[in-house]
Structures are given as C-alpha cells and as structure tokens.
Amino acid sequence: xxxxxxxxDLRKPPDFTVFFTVLILAxxxxxxxxSASYITSLESRGDAFFFLRRQAFWVALGLVGMIATSNFxxxxxxxxxxxxxVLNFLxxxxxxxxxxxxxxxxARRWIALGGFTIQPSEFSKLALxxxxxxxxxxxxxxxxxxxxxxxxxxxxxxxxxxxxxxxPDLGTALALAAMVGxxxxxxxxxxxxxxxxxxxxxxxFVYLTLNxxxxxxxxxxxxxxxxxxLNTGYHIIQSLYAxxxxxxxxxxxxxxxxxxxxxxxxxxxFIFAIIGEELGFLGAVTIMLLFFILIWRGFKTSLMAPDAFxxxxxxxxxxMVAVQxxxxxxxxxxxxxxxxxxxxxxxxxxxxxxxxxxxxGILMNISRYSR
Amino acid sequence: MLKRTRLxxxxxxxxxxxxxxxxxYLQIFQYEHYWGRAEKNRLRILPIxxxxxxxxxxxxxxxxxxxxxxxxxxxxxxxxxxxxxISYLSQLLEMEEEEITDKIHSQFYRRYLxxxxxxxxxxxxxxxxxxxRMELPGVLxxxxxxxxxxxxxxxxxILGYMGxxxxxxxxxxxxxxxxYEYQLGDLVGQAGIEIAWEPFLRGEDGGIQVEVNSTGQxxxxxxxxxxxxxxALYLTIDARLQQVAEQxxxxxxQGLLNEDNKYAGExxxxxxxxxxxxxxxxxxxxxxxxxTFRLDFPxxxxxxxxxxxxxxxxxxxxxxxxxxxVTAMAAxxxxxxxxxxxxxxxxxxxxxxATKSCFRGTAHGAxxxxxxxxxxxxIFFYEMGLRVGIDTLAHYSREFGFGKPVGLTDIFGEKxxxxxxxxxxxxxxxxxWYPAETMDAAIGQSFHSITPLQLANYVAMIANGGIQYxxxxxxxxxxxxxxxKMIAEPEVLHFMEVEESNWEIIRxxxxxxxxxxxxxxRLADFPIRVAGKTGTAQVVGRDGNIPSHSLFxxxxxxxxxxIALAVFIKHGESRGSTSIPVARKILExxxxxxxx
Numbered sequence: 001x002x003x004x005x006x007x008x009d010l011r012k013p014p015d016f017t018v019f020f021t022v023l024i025l026a027x028x029x030x031x032x033x034x035s036a037s038y039i040t041s042l043e044s045r046g047d048a049f050f051f052l053r054r055q056a057f058w059v060a061l062g063l064v065g066m067i068a069t070s071n072f073x074x075x076x077x078x079x080x081x082x083x084x085x086v087l088n089f090l091x092x093x094x095x096x097x098x099x100x101x102x103x104x105x106x107a108r109r110w111i112a113l114g115g116f117t118i119q120p121s122e123f124s125k126l127a128l129x130x131x132x133x134x135x136x137x138x139x140x141x142x143x144x145x146x147x148x149x150x151x152x153x154x155x156x157x158x159x160x161x162x163x164x165x166x167x168p169d170l171g172t173a174l175a176l177a178a179m180v181g182x183x184x185x186x187x188x189x190x191x192x193x194x195x196x197x198x199x200x201x202x203x204x205f206v207y208l209t210l211n212x213x214x215x216x217x218x219x220x221x222x223x224x225x226x227x228x229x230l231n232t233g234y235h236i237i238q239s240l241y242a243x244x245x246x247x248x249x250x251x252x253x254x255x256x257x258x259x260x261x262x263x264x265x266x267x268x269x270f271i272f273a274i275i276g277e278e279l280g281f282l283g284a285v286t287i288m289l290l291f292f293i294l295i296w297r298g299f300k301t302s303l304m305a306p307d308a309f310x311x312x313x314x315x316x317x318x319x320m321v322a323v324q325x326x327x328x329x330x331x332x333x334x335x336x337x338x339x340x341x342x343x344x345x346x347x348x349x350x351x352x353x354x355x356x357x358x359x360x361g362i363l364m365n366i367s368r369y370s371r
Numbered sequence: 372m373l374k375r376t377r378l379x380x381x382x383x384x385x386x387x388x389x390x391x392x393x394x395x396y397l398q399i400f401q402y403e404h405y406w407g408r409a410e411k412n413r414l415r416i417l418p419i420x421x422x423x424x425x426x427x428x429x430x431x432x433x434x435x436x437x438x439x440x441x442x443x444x445x446x447x448x449x450x451x452x453x454x455x456x457i458s459y460l461s462q463l464l465e466m467e468e469e470e471i472t473d474k475i476h477s478q479f480y481r482r483y484l485x486x487x488x489x490x491x492x493x494x495x496x497x498x499x500x501x502x503x504r505m506e507l508p509g510v511l512x513x514x515x516x517x518x519x520x521x522x523x524x525x526x527x528x529i530l531g532y533m534g535x536x537x538x539x540x541x542x543x544x545x546x547x548x549x550x551y552e553y554q555l556g557d558l559v560g561q562a563g564i565e566i567a568w569e570p571f572l573r574g575e576d577g578g579i580q581v582e583v584n585s586t587g588q589x590x591x592x593x594x595x596x597x598x599x600x601x602x603a604l605y606l607t608i609d610a611r612l613q614q615v616a617e618q619x620x621x622x623x624x625q626g627l628l629n630e631d632n633k634y635a636g637e638x639x640x641x642x643x644x645x646x647x648x649x650x651x652x653x654x655x656x657x658x659x660x661x662x663t664f665r666l667d668f669p670x671x672x673x674x675x676x677x678x679x680x681x682x683x684x685x686x687x688x689x690x691x692x693x694x695x696x697v698t699a700m701a702a703x704x705x706x707x708x709x710x711x712x713x714x715x716x717x718x719x720x721x722x723x724x725a726t727k728s729c730f731r732g733t734a735h736g737a738x739x740x741x742x743x744x745x746x747x748x749x750i751f752f753y754e755m756g757l758r759v760g761i762d763t764l765a766h767y768s769r770e771f772g773f774g775k776p777v778g779l780t781d782i783f784g785e786k787x788x789x790x791x792x793x794x795x796x797x798x799x800x801x802x803x804w805y806p807a808e809t810m811d812a813a814i815g816q817s818f819h820s821i822t823p824l825q826l827a828n829y830v831a832m833i834a835n836g837g838i839q840y841x842x843x844x845x846x847x848x849x850x851x852x853x854x855x856k857m858i859a860e861p862e863v864l865h866f867m868e869v870e871e872s873n874w875e876i877i878r879x880x881x882x883x884x885x886x887x888x889x890x891x892x893r894l895a896d897f898p899i900r901v902a903g904k905t906g907t908a909q910v911v912g913r914d915g916n917i918p919s920h921s922l923f924x925x926x927x928x929x930x931x932x933x934i935a936l937a938v939f940i941k942h943g944e945s946r947g948s949t950s951i952p953v954a955r956k957i958l959e960x961x962x963x964x965x966x967x
Contacts, residue, residue: 186375243397244405257409281398285391292387299380315376326386333393 014070015301015367021294022066022345022360026059026353028287029271029346035254036274037267037348051267051348058350062357069361074310074369077362081134085156088127091120092163109167121164121172122351125179126359128153128160129316132180136187137308143188150184150193170208171339175323177201182319183312186302219337236334238263239270242277243284243333250280267348269340272332287346291325298322298363304370314366317359320344324356416484417581421574422516424601426530426564428610429651429846433521435530440517441497444485445475446509456507463496464489490558491517518565524660526613528681529606529653529782529844531563532661538566542783546570562679563782564604564844571848574601600851607649607846607859612960616640616654619956623940623949624656634917634942639682639823642957645831645926645935647861648840650779652957653824655682684785687820688939691908692730692747693922694768694815696833696877698755699740701767703873707758710876713737716750725807727753730907744880745889747905749814756813761804764812765792770867772839773821777828778864781844788825791818815906826937830924833881834902834932836874837867878902882929891923893951899962900929905951907944918942923950927958934961 030052037051095101095108102110102117110117132153136143143149157180164173185194209216225233225240242258245251256277259266266274276284298318305311321344328343330336342349344356397405426435443464445452452475461468466489474486497512504510518533535558543553549570553559559573560566577598620638627635642652657678659671671678680686702708718734720727729735729749735742743751756764768774774790789795791812793804811817821829824842832839841862848857881902885894890905906922921943926935936957938950958964 182379186379188375240397240405241409243394244401245409246398247402247406248399276394276398281394284394284398288387288391288394292383295383296380299376299383303376315379319379322383326383326390329390330386333390333397335390335393 011368012370013368014364015297015370018294018297018301018360018364018367019066019070021290021297022357025287025290025294025345026062026357028290029348029353030055030059031253032271032275032278032346033267033348035278036256036259036271039259040266054350055348055353058353062354065354065358066361066364069358070364070368072361072365074313074362074365075307077130077313078134078309081131084127085131088120088124088160089163091123092160095120095167107167107169109169116350118351119349120351121167121169121176122355124160124164125176125320126317126355128157128176128180129183129320129359130313131156132183133309133312133316136183137312144190146193150187150189150197153180153184154197165208168212169340171327171341174339175327175341178323179316179319182323183316186315187308187312222331222334222337225334235263235270235338239273239332240334242270242273246277246280246284248281250276250278250283253278269328269342269347270332271347272329272343275346276332288329291321291344294318294360295322295325297367301363301367301370305366306369306371310366310369314363317363320359321356417511417513417579418484419577419579419596419598420515420558421576421598422600423518423574424568424572424851425603426572427603427605428608428613429606429649430609431605432610434526434606434608434610436519436521437516438519439514440491441494442490442513442515443488443492443496443500444511444513445471445488446485446511453508456510459503459507460488460510463499464492485511485513487513490515518661520661522610522614523662524658525617526608526610526653527563527658527661528655528683529563529608529613530661531560531565531567531782532659532664533558533565534561534665535559536561542566563681564606567780567782568604568845572601572604574851575599602851602856603849604845605847605849606844607644607651608653608844609651609961612642612957613652613654615960616642616652616953616957617656617658619953620654620656620938620940623943623953627940627943627945627949630945632918632942632945635940636676637682637686637941638939638943638953639686640936640938640953640957641683641823641827642934642936642961643827643831643842645834645840645932648828648831648842649846649859649861650842650844651934651961653681653683653844655680681782681784682939682941683823684779684782685822687786687788687822688920688941689908689910690773690815690819690821690826691906691920691922692815693826693904693906693924693937694819695744695747695752695813696881696904697767697771697773697829698752698759698764698813699744699877699880700771700869700873701759701763702755703740703876704767704869705759705763708740708755710740713739714743714751714754716748718750720750720753722753722757722810723806725810727807727810740876741880741883744877744904745883745886747884747890752813753810756809757806761791761793761809761812764809765790765794768792768819770865771829771832772825772865773819773829777825777839778841779824779843780841785824786822788822789818789820816909823937823939826922826924826939827935830904830926830937831935832867833874833877834926834935836871837869838863839865839867878929881926885925891925891948891951893948894925894955894958897955897958898964899927899958901925901927901958902929902932903951903954905948907948910942919944921945921948921950923948923954925954925958927962934958 033055034052038048041050042048094111100111101108102112109119111120135153141149161173161177209219221233222236225236238258242263256274258277259274263270275287295318298314302311302314305314324341324344327339327341331338342352422437428434457468457471461471471488474488500510500512538553546553546569551570560569577596579592580594581592620640624636624638638656640654643650657676659667659678715737716729716735718729718732735746735748738748738751768790773788775787776785779785795818796804808817841864843859846859847855850856881904882900883889884903885891885901887895891903894901903925908920910917921940923938926932936954938953940950943949
C-alpha cells in the first residue's frame with residue numbers, strides 16, 4: 001500500500017474547537033500555576049516567577065509541537081511506529097543510567113537534559129497509543145484471534161508497564177493501561193476476550209496493591225482521610241480544606257490559603273484544588289466543561305475519521321486526555337485513591353504538557369480528513 | 372465500533388456528572404462545614420526546640436549548659452489576630468505593638484508554626500498570661516531551653532553568645548556545607564564557638580503535630596517527634612588557666628586605670644601547647660557576660676574599648692622587642708653572625724644619617740647574641756638587621772607565621788597582621804625603602820603588626836623547633852548518644868627548616884632573659900626554667916608621651932616545653948613591665964606553683 005488513503009487536496013480546515021479549547025486550558029494553566037506557586041517559589045527559590053517561566057516555556061514548545069503535528073499527515077505516523085516503540089523502551093531504560101537518570105524522592109522517573117528534566121513515561125503514552133492504533137488497524141487482522149491481534153499491543157504495554165512500575169509510578173502505569181485498553185476496546189475486541197482480560201488482570205492489580213504497604217494505605221485512605229490525617233490522609237484533607245471553603249464563587253484569584261504550605265507543591269497534581277478554592281465551584285466546573293468539550297470533539301473526530309487507523313488514533317489521544325483529567329479530578333475531590341496523575345494542560349509539568357499538546361495536534365490533523 | 376465509541380461518551384458524561392455532583396456537594400452543600408473546619412480546627416506544628424550541645428573544658432568542666440525558659444508565642448487561629456490581645460501582650464512583654472505585628476508579618480507564610488514573641492520571660496509574666504488564658508486566644512506558653520553560660524563573664528570571646536541577629540552570607544554558606552540551612556528568625560550563635568560550630572551545637576528540633584481549637588489550645592496530639600540534642604564540644608581550654616589569665620589581666624588593667632592611664636583598658640593573653648597547637652587559654656579584656664548580652668548590648672557597643680572584639684585574634688598591635696628572635700634567627704641562619712661575635716653598644720648609633728639609641732640610652736658594651744637577647748640590646752639588632760637586609764628579614768617573619776592568619780578556624784575573625792617589607796611600604800608610600808627603616812624593623816618597630824595569637828604561635832615554634840601547628844579550640848565532639856564523633860589531631864601547617872643548633876642558641880638566649888641581668892629577671896626565682904622575652908612597643912601619639920605596650924612571651928619548661936604564651940597589655944608599661952606578672956600567674960597555675 002504505497003499511496004496515501006486520501007489526497008492532500010481533499011483536506012478540510014482542522015477542528016479549531018480543539019485548538020482553542022487547548023489554548024484556553026493551557027493559558028488558564030499558566031495563570032493558575034503562577035497563582036499556586038509564586039509564594040512558595042519566592043520563599044524557597046527567591047524567584048516568584050520560577051514555575052511561571054518554566055510553564056510558559058513548555059506551553060510555547062507545546063504550541064510549536066501541536067501546530068507541527070496538526071500539519072503532519074497522520075497516516076505517516078504508521079511508518080514511524082517501530083522506531084517510536086524502540087525509542088520508548090530505550091528512554092525508559094536510560095532512566096537507570098546514573099548521571100543521566102535523575103532520582104527525586106526515591107523515584108527514578110526523569111532524564112536530566114541540560115537544565116530541564118524529561119519524563120520518558122509521558123512519551124510512552126503517545127508511543128503506545130500510536131503503536132496500538134497502527135497495529136489494530138492493519139488489514140486482514142481478525143480481532144477474534146486474540147494471539148495475533150490484541151495480544152501484541154498488550155505485550156508491548158506489559159513491558160512498558162513493568163518499566164514504569166519499577167520507577168515506581170503505579171498511577172502512570174495504570175493510566176497507560178487504561179488508554180491502551182480503550183483503543184483495544186474501540187478496535188472491537190470480542191466481549192468474551194475482554195471479560196477474560198479483566199478477570200486475569202484483576203489479581204495482578206490486587207497483588208500490586210497489597211505488595212507495597214504504602215500503596216494499600218494510600219488506596220484506602222481516601223475513604224476516611226481523617227483516620228490518618230498527617231500521613232496518608234494529609235493531601236486529601238488539605239485538598240478538601242481548599243475546595244470546601246472555595247464555595248460557589250471562590251475566595252478570589254490569588255487568595256488561596258491552602259497553597260501556603262498546607263498543600264505541598266500546589267502547582268502540581270493538586271492544582272485543581274487551588275482552582276476550586278480561588279475560583280469556586282463555578283470556576284472548577286468551567287474547567288471540567290472545557291475538558292468535556294475537548295473529549296467530545298475527540299470522539300467525534302474518531303467517529304468521523306476516514307479510516308480505521310485515524311479512528312483508533314483519535315480515540316487513543318482523546319482517551320489520553322480523558323483518563324488523566326478524570327483521574328486527577330477524582331483524586332482531588334477525594335472520590336478515588338491518590339494516584340499521582342496531573343491535570344492535563346494545567347498542572348505544572350514539562351514533558352507531559354508537550355506530549356499531550358502533540359497528541360492534540362494529531363487529533364486536529366485527523367479532523368482535517370473527516371468524512 | 373460506532374456503538375463502542377458512543378458507549379465511551381456516555382461513560383465520560385456519567386463520570387463528569389458524578390464528579391460535578393461531588394464538587395457541588397463539597398463546595399456548596401458542605402461549604403459551611405469545611406469553612407469552619409478549615410478556619411477553626413487546623414493542624415498546627417508546635418516545635419520542640421532541641422537542647423543545644425553543651426560545652427566543656429579540657430578536663431570535662433561544664434562551661435555552657437541549658438536551662439528551661441518560658442517563651443510567649445502566638446498561634447494563628449485562622450481569623451487574624453485580635454487587636455486587644457496584641458495591645459495586652461505589648462504592655463505585658465514591654466514590646467512595641469509594631470514589633471509584634473512585624474513578627475506576625477514576617478511569618479505570614481508559615482502560619483502553621485507559632486510565632487515566638489519573647490523568649491525567656493519571667494515566671495510572673497507566665498502566671499499573668501495563665502490567669503487570663505480565656506481572654507487571650509492564641510497565646511501560648513512554650514518551654515524552651517535557654518543557654519546558660521556557667522561562669523558568666525568568662526571566656527566570652529571564645530564561647531560567643533546567642534541571638535536572632537543577622538548572619539553574614541559566608542557564615543550561612545559554611546553552615547550549609549555542614550548540613551544546617553539557616554532560616555530567618557532562627558536563634559543562632561552570634562560569635563565565638565557558638566557561631567562557628569552552630570551546625571553541630573544546634574541539634575534537630577522535634578515537634579508535636581496537634582489540632583488546635585478556637586482558643587489555640589491543643590485538643591488532639593497526632594504525632595510527636597522528639598528533638599535530637601546537639602553535640603557536646605570538649606575544648607582544649609583549661610578553665611582554671613583561662614580564669615587565672617583573665618583575672619590577672621583584669622587586675623593589671625584595673626591597676627593601670629587607677630593610675631589615670633587613660634590609654635589603658637585592653638589586654639590579651641594566649642597560651643598554647645607547643646606540642647599540638649591546642650589553645651589552653653585565650654583571654655581578651657574587656658569582655659562581656661553572654662548570659663545578659665542582650666540587655667548589656669547598648670552599653671557594650673558604645674564602649675570605646677570594644678568589649679565585643681576578641682583582642683587575641685581580631686586586633687593587631689605593634690610587636691616590639693619580642694620580635695628580636697626573628698632577627699636573631701635570620702642572622703644566624705644566613706651566617707652573617709656567629710654565636711661568639713660581639714657587637715659594641717655605646718648606647719647610640721648613627722647609620723645612614725639616622726641616630727638611634729638603645730632602650731633608655733643604656734650602653735651595654737660589647738655583646739654577643741646571647742647577651743643581646745638577654746638585655747634586649749637595640750644596637751646589636753640594628754646591626755643584624757642591616758646585615759641581612761629587609762627582604763630576608765621579611766622572609767623570616769613570614770616563616771614564623773606573621774603577616775597571614777595562623778590558621779585558627781574553630782572561631783572566626785583571625786586577622787592577618789602586617790610584616791614590614793618593601794612591598795607593604797609601597798602600598799602606602801611612593802618613597803623607596805630606606806636602610807634606616809630596616810633598623811627599625813629589626814627591633815620590631817616599623818610597620819610590623821601582629822595578633823597576640825600570632826605572637827604565641829611564634830614562641831611555640833621556637834619552643835618546638837619550627838613546627839607551625841594549626842591552633843585549635845575544639846578537642847572532641849560527642850553526640851547526644853554519648854559516642855565520640857570527632858577527636859582533633861594536631862595539624863602541621865608549616866615546618867620552618869633551619870639548623871637545629873640555631874634553635875638551641877635562641878632558646879638558650881631566651882632562658883637568660885629570665886635570669887638575673889635579663890630583662891625578665893623578675894622570673895628568676897621561678898622554680899621551673901622559663902625561657903622568655905620582653906617587649907615594650909613604643910607608640911607614637913599626637914600628645915607625645917603615651918605609655919608603650921607591654922609584651923611578654925615565654926615557653927616552659929626550657930628543656931621540654933609544654934606551654935608557650937604571649938601576654939599583651941595595651942599601653943601597659945608602667946614602672947616596668949606589667950605583662951611579666953600576668954605571665955607569672957599563668958605559669959604558676961599551669962605548673963601548680965603556689966605563690967610566695
């Protein structure tokens with residue numbers, strides 16, 4: 001198959017709703033990262049703008065990435081999939097090299113790159129989504145035959161999963177599994193196989209939970225954070241102390257009290273709590289609505305995609321945003337256990353922001369070929 | 372595929388609705404509940420200050436300990452601070468209201484910690500607050516260890532004092548290297564051992580995490596982390612020797628002041644172990660009481676004799692005739708004089724157009740190097756100075772540790788002093804170096820200026836045959852569990868290589884000083900052979916007749932020296948040396964020789 005499925009001149013304008021929604025979310029992220037971090041950053045680094053400047057840099061880089069991928073015909077990714085997959089494993093292994101891999105708080109998740117740190121597991125998400133979508137959209141593939149279809153991406157997922165689990169970063173590993181699972185489901189895996197999969201992976205999940213005592217405590221602490229308010233329940237309590245007093249309208253932009261050392265690193269995973277505190281229920285729901293619009297447009301693109309690859313890829317990158325946003329908001333509101341997943345586009349973060357924005361660029365490109 | 376994607380959308384919509392409902396529940400229906408909880412019942416950390424490491428002398432005598440003291444603190448109750456409470460506290464604690472609000476503001480971003488308003492308040496204050504407890508929401512009495520300097524005004528320049536004052540950045544840097552990161556408002560050492568050894572002495576604070584109710588009382592204790600006391604320091608100082616030195620200097624200085632000597636008032640004495648560099652005593656007059664430092668401070672800073680300055684290391688003075696061993700060593704080692712050669716002293720000499728005389732114009736007759744040192748003959752040493760020249764003289768001065776810090780790092784602030792040399796003169800004047808100045812330099816006048824510690828180190832080098840040890844004060848560090856963390860080993864910084872026989876000549880000559888006929892003959896009856904050298908450093912003043920500084924250096928016993936000392940009394944010449952009696956008292960204490 002040499003020729004492209006669609007000729008270039010058939011392209012339509014991309015889905016600008018996606019573009020502007022991402023822009024609004026990222027812009028909003030800049031404001032909130034600054035609001036959440038400037039005081040602690042001023043005290044600990046003597047520079048109130050430290051996180052703002054870093055976030056601005058990554059938003060700019062993400063924009064470049066998003067515009068580039070939105071102009072890059074999506075089916076060309078198919079050829080690059082093997083390279084991306086190899087790169088995925090290589091980057092995850094580089095973390096183990098002393099001097100290059102960086103250890104923070106006993107976790108090896110980062111690669112130091114000239115003043116910046118890159119989290120390879122963020123790249124893994126995009127790489128595995130591309131691979132799974134490409135593999136399962138091959139011609140002459142029979143989803144009924146598990147070993148020649150769904151098994152292959154699941155095997156790649158397992159390898160990546162184990163490497164990320166070893167960092168250790170269970171939250172990201174599980175989120176990754178959810179993204180790949182959604183693509184496999186969308187590709188039409190027979191329900192019977194799906195059931196088998198769920199029932200075989202359940203014991204693994206239980207084992208992972210019980211294996212590390214801290215994880216079990218963490219997992220159950222959200223049910224009653226006040227049972228251990230200074231350790232496992234601390235983040236959730238402080239998060240609820242931010243959201244609750246926020247009320248309907250919030251205490252006002254920049255006026256959060258919980259960011260003042262009560263909630264550690266307020267610009268990261270718990271930024272949604274600060275949004276809820278400063279901008280209230282209305283502000284928080286607005287953010288959720290923006291995410292919903294994005295997810296809605298993503299699935300619409302998937303439904304309207306011209307070919308199976310485009311459809312699965314669109315579903316995959318949409319799942320990437322949806323899974324993370326929903327998990328994050330779930331954690332912050334004390335609805336699910338703490339997992340350490342950040343809020344896409346808004347939480348302070350470098351590589352995560354960049355790769356998510358690239359994913360949105362891919363989505364925009366697929367939307368140009370909508371039926 | 373279509374069906375399945377639609378299913379996703381429904382699932383996502385469902386989760387969004389659930390999460391929005393959860394948010395609405397938390398933020399709208401539970402708003403009052405969480406507002407109340409967040410504002411009124413907050414978790415607070417009540418720090419438990421670690422007891423600071425104690426300081427002992429070389430024989431294990433306690434010099435610095437801790438005693439319990441009461442601190443008045445304010446706890447944030449989440450609704451600001453009540454003006455009435457602040458005015459009441461301002462009266463009770465004798466603080467300006469502004470001072471209190473400043474303290475509150477300075478801790479604005481750490482509101483979970485109590486704000487310490489005043490440490491070490493009286494029992495009376497404590498009971499007044501306790502009586503009105505219900506009317507004073509957020510006011511807390513904490514028990515904190517307070518530093519106790521057992522002997523009061525004693526070794527204060529070595530020990531230092533505590534305070535909240537500013538700390539220079541380079542000190543913060545040193546602390547950081549040793550593992551302690553300074554936070555604004557920390558109570559830290561401000562001088563001496565207390566500042567230099569801060570990271571070891573301070574220990575690790577503990578804390579209790581508590582939930583406080585609306586009056587600031589702890590209602591539930593969650594976790595308690597016990598503090599880890601700081602390390603104990605054992606010094607090389609012998610407290611009794613230190614006390615004797617301080618007392619002797621104080622008596623002499625008081626005597627001078629009583630004679631209406633308006634220039635007197637400052638003095639210092641340093642006693643070293645020439646076998647290790649350990650400092651056995653280091654006295655500086657005037658001094659202060661670290662216990663009452665904060666109260667005395669306004670008086671101390673105004674005192675023109677600068678009690679806060681450690682005269683032993685932070686001040687440099689003219690060296691006078693105690694310098695003559697440098698000239699003697701230069702001449703001997705360079706081979707320009709033999710131990711038998713005699714130089715004739717007629718009381719005055721005119722060289723290079725300058726007429727210079729011996730002390731008080733005394734004519735000593737023909738002298739060899741032994742007699743010249745014994746009688747401190749200037750004419751002999753002018754000649755020696757001219758024979759070796761200023762450059763060689765400056766070289767030997769530096770070899771003896773002058774012109775640069777001798778390396779005491781256990782306390783900060785050592786000055787480097789000045790060696791008279793062409794280079795130094797050229798920084799001040801355009802004129803070249805004149806030979807007449809070499810003559811002055813040879814007898815310890817000219818630009819030479821030294822710290823008493825440098826002087827003691829120089830005598831120690833004569834006593835031990837040229838080894839310059841790093842002077843040190845901390846002998847041993849013992850942690851709070853009783854295990855020894857560090858034992859100081861003598862550290863050789865420099866070895867001055869000269870003929871052993873030349874050391875012998877100088878030591879013999881110095882031993883003649885304390886015999887009848889020598890300038891230090893007042894020590895002739897001392898039961899142990901002492902080698903010494905006197906010095907009277909003339910000071911040129913505007914009103915002419917200023918008393919000279921009185922200096923005396925010594926080591927003993929002559930054969931196997933155990934101590935080396937230097938005594939300096941500013942403007943202390945008064946009918947003879949005032950420094951010799953001080954040296955004698957120190958020697959008596961060290962060798963346990965009873966007076967009389």
